[in-house]
Amino acid sequence: xxxxxxxxxxxxxxxxxxxxxxxxxxxxxxxxxxxxxxxxxxxxxxxxxxxxxxxxxxxxxxxxxxxxxxxxxxxxxxxxxxxxxxxxxxxxxxxxxxxxxxxxxxxxxxxxxxxxxxxxxxxxxxxxxxxxxxxxxxxxxxxxxxxxxxxxxxxxxxxxxxxxxxxxxxxxxxxxxxxxxxxxxxxxxxxxxxxxxxxxxxxxxxxxxxxxxxxxxxxxxxxxxxxxxxxxxxxxxxxxxxxxxxxxxxxxxxxxxxxxxxxxxxxxxxxxxxxxxxxxx
Numbered sequence: 376x377x378x379x380x381x382x383x384x385x386x387x388x389x390x391x392x393x394x395x396x397x398x399x400x401x402x403x404x405x406x407x408x409x410x411x412x413x414x415x416x417x418x419x420x421x422x423x424x425x426x427x428x429x430x431x432x433x434x435x436x437x438x439x440x441x442x443x444x445x446x447x448x449x450x451x452x453x454x455x456x457x458x459x460x461x462x463x464x465x466x467x468x469x470x471x472x473x474x475x476x477x478x479x480x481x482x483x484x485x486x487x488x489x490x491x492x493x494x495x496x497x498x499x500x501x502x503x504x505x506x507x508x509x510x511x512x513x514x515x516x517x518x519x520x521x522x523x524x525x526x527x528x529x530x531x532x533x534x535x536x537x538x539x540x541x542x543x544x545x546x547x548x549x550x551x552x553x554x555x556x557x558x559x560x561x562x563x564x565x566x567x568x569x570x571x572x573x574x575x576x577x578x579x580x581x582x583x584x585x586x587x588x589x590x591x592x593x594x595x596x597x598x599x600x601x602x603x604x605x606x607x608x609x610x611x612x613x614x615x616x617x618x619x620x621x622x623x624x625x626x627x628x629x630x631x632x633x634x635x636x637x638x639x640x641x642x643x644x645x646x647x648x649x650x651x652x653x654x655x656x
């Protein structure tokens with residue numbers, strides 16, 4: 376029983392990941408993957424696991440990634456097939472946190488990512504307002520971006536790149552965008568991480584754009600009170616939720632996501648396919 380409050384079991388986790396595999400695997404393929412494991416359920420202790428377990432089956436692929444002088448090369452798991460995904464579910468790796476890069480080009484992010492994290496009493500509706508402004512800003516630059524729920528309290532916006540670019544370019548660019556938003560809407564947005572600054576505002580976390588960081592995968596379960604999922608959205612859904620002040624409209628659990636994928640396919644597929652250049656400095 377991994378989610379005691381909702382009665383969601385390990386069998387449910389395995390079933391969910393087995394059924395969502397076709398949608399999630401393209402977003403995990405060939406990316407160094409950090410596992411967040413909850414062996415005793417979401418109400419008990421958890422731990423992050425970067426190094427792929429030594430007891431892994433022979434068919435689980437790995438990739439060495441340089442992780443600094445202290446740790447040297449770490450063999451990360453690669454989740455490239457359904458069997459690996461199910462094996463990870465069996466480990467109670469409820470949350471999957473991939474790199475923004477492919478393992479063989481670790482210095483080259485394929486996306487620009489913004490994690491919109493609300494500070495109480497702000498919530499996902501305030502994140503929607505910031506996300507819509509982000510879409511407008513990037514639209515003015517001729518760039519598309521795509522929203523997803525974090526599966527927790529916030530919203531995330533991804534700008535597909537899939538071109539030759541490094542974090543030395545994307546990270547300061549993301550920071551400049553966050554600072555611009557803060558100057559425009561200082562009562563709503565904060566670009567600095569200090570907790571004392573975030574009450575009632577949306578922290579636009581630009582720092583995720585870093586070779587050594589990971590972000591929750593689209594379609595990953597989250598270790599909340601109920602089995603919510605980081606779910607791709609259509610911008611019309613974001614607009615509608617903001618207009619109606621309906622936060623529950625953007626809250627999806629495992630069963631909801633399976634239905635959405637069956638009806639709509641993978642709304643996040645363009646993030647893997649679209650080639651876009653950041654504007655010149």
